[in-house]
Amino acid sequence: MDEEGSDEGVVRRDRFSGGPARSFLSSLAADERIFEADLEVDRAHAVMLAECGIVDDETVGEILTALDAIEVEGHAALPDGEDVHEAIETAVIERVGPDGGKMHTARSRNDEVATCIRYRLREDVLEALETTLGLREALCEVAAEHTETVMPGYTHLQPAQPITVAHWTLSYESAVRRDTARLLEAYARINESPLGGAAFAGTTFDIDRERTAELLGFDSVIENSMDASSSRDFLLETTQALSTLATTLSGLAEDLVVFANRGFVDLSDDYASTSSIMPQKKNPDTLELVRAIAGDAAGAVQGLTTTLKGLPRAYNRDLQRATSHAWETVDAVREATEVAAGTVATADWPEDVLADAAGEGFSTATGVADLLAANGLPFRTAHEVVAIAAERGADYDAIAAAAEEVLGESLETYVDPDAVAAALDPTESVASRDSQGGPAPVAVETQLEAARDALAADEESLEALEASLETAHETLRAEVNGYV
Incomplete structure (x- = not known):
């Protein structure tokens, strides 16, 4: 009995040792997205270690040379590891020897991964911001062309009051402008460096957190080390802002679907399709997918919120499952915004049809x-x-x-x-509604001027943010070259 029990225990241990738990824990494949970010974070940290005299220049030079080689070979060439951070460190040690492990001095994977996520998310948010500017530009261009194009306006999908195409497009420009503002505000809180917070309790080494923040283009350091390593509220805020943008896009898409159904707008063939069996049909397929993205984004907000809810300080492995919600949302919403902009820019508005419909229902x-x-x-x-x-x-x-x-x-x-x-x-009814924000051409011209001014200001802000990151990248590259 005892021997059988012992044998069964051995079998049981063999069955579960090194088994599915390893692959279940691994995020290496998903971490491909932050591969480049991790290399930059490693470089900045290594340069700082050298400047602070914590690791000698020669060893840092070897580490940085290895990192360059790893970048050339790409993510697919990394050795197996629990995540991209461990795999890169292993690859450095394979090239440099045991001294390659000095690259991990005075940090933890906890602050490392938090920094990598922020580093990559900055780029994604800037790209999303660029698409909002493109959509706003398209809306402004349509408004400028159709300040006097009268069309029906609806409440409860019932004919309500006549407006203009420009008034309608600028209503969405205003909404997307606020979506832009929300993303810019989220970006400011993303762009803070957690590096140096270590596992959560800081480090005994005399490091320079401000220096690594500077080399990586972050505006500031997250002061509290526990907050730095464990907080993911920036992910939630960004996903929420993207979800709000997706909701705006969904409303825009729905309006265009309804307008196309009634013959008020003719969508470009590039943004529509025909039926596989009914040759007379022209379906607003892309807009229907844009409309659906709002559901995906809202689901991501809920999923991320639920993952983060009730997590104790500091780091918990649950956070590994949190980031994908943000990645998937920023990709989907960015693409949906591009499609919406293209649809608006290429659509035709039949003025005679719109004018005839503008007075329907005693509007x-x-x-x-x-x-x-x-x-x-x-x-x-x-x-x-x-x-x-x-x-x-x-x-x-x-x-x-x-x-x-x-x-x-x-x-x-x-x-x-x-x-x-x-x-x-x-037409006379619209012209009489010249109060601030109204649909009269004179009122719309004022709105359009304000929209263009706001767009130009946000374009300048985006260019400044992109230039700041590029300057930091060039500075870091110059510092690396001094060691390599």
Whole structure:
């Protein structure tokens, strides 16, 4: 019995030793995305170790030379490892010998991976920002071309009031502008260096965290070492900002799908497809996928939030599962934004069709009620007159008859018939709505100017951020070359 039990114990141990747990723990394949980032972080850390006299220059030179060789060979050539960080260190040691392990002095994989994630996410967010600027530019161009193109406006998908194509496009430009602002704000909190926080309790070595932050292009250092290594709120904030952008895109896509269905917009063939069996159909497929991305992004926010919820300080392996939510979201939303921009830029707006539809459903009713109110009637009474007219024909005669019924006197007592006729005309109705932010061409021109100014300012901000990273990269390369 005892011997059988012992044999069974050996079999059981053999079965589970070095088994699926190793592959389950490994993130090496997924870490390909941060391969380049890890090499840069290794370089900056090694340069700092040399400058602080912690590792001698010759050894640092050998380490940096090995890192260059590893970069040339690529991620696929790395030895097996639990993650890309361990695999790169192993590859350095294979080339340099045991002294290659000195590259890991005064740091942990905890602060290393946090730095790599931030380093790569910065680039992804800058690319996403660039796509928002492209979409805003496309929306502005359409607005400039169609400041006087009257179209129907809807609430609850019912004809509501006439507007212009420019007014519609600038409504989305305003929303995407805020999405840009949210991403810029998220970028500022991404661009802080956790390197040097070590596992979570700092290090006994006299390192220079400000120096590695400078070499890697970070604006500042995350002061508290525990916060530096373990926090992932920057991932959540970025994913949330991307989800909000995806929601904006979803609304834009839905509007265009509905407009295409009603013949109000003609989508380019590059952003539509035909049916495999029904040759007459032109389907807004790409917009439908743009619309769907919002669901994916919202799911990523929920998944990431749930992963992070209730995690104790400091590092926990759960965090390995957190990052993919951000990577998948930034890729999907960036692509969706590019598609939305292309769709808007290449679409045609049939002005005659839009003009004919602009007055459908008595969409100028509010303008008539406003006119009556401006000439002395209480607005609620004017609303009642026009509501009765809407049920009887929605023209001048119906309005006059309703006025006689409600007021007991002629409509002409309050307003000139020509003024009512003008209020009933969609183009005149739009022109009369020249208050701040309204659809009248004069009001839209003001909005368009503001949109272009904001776009130019954000383009400058993006260029400055990109230039800052490029300068840091060149500085680090120069320092590395001094040792290699």
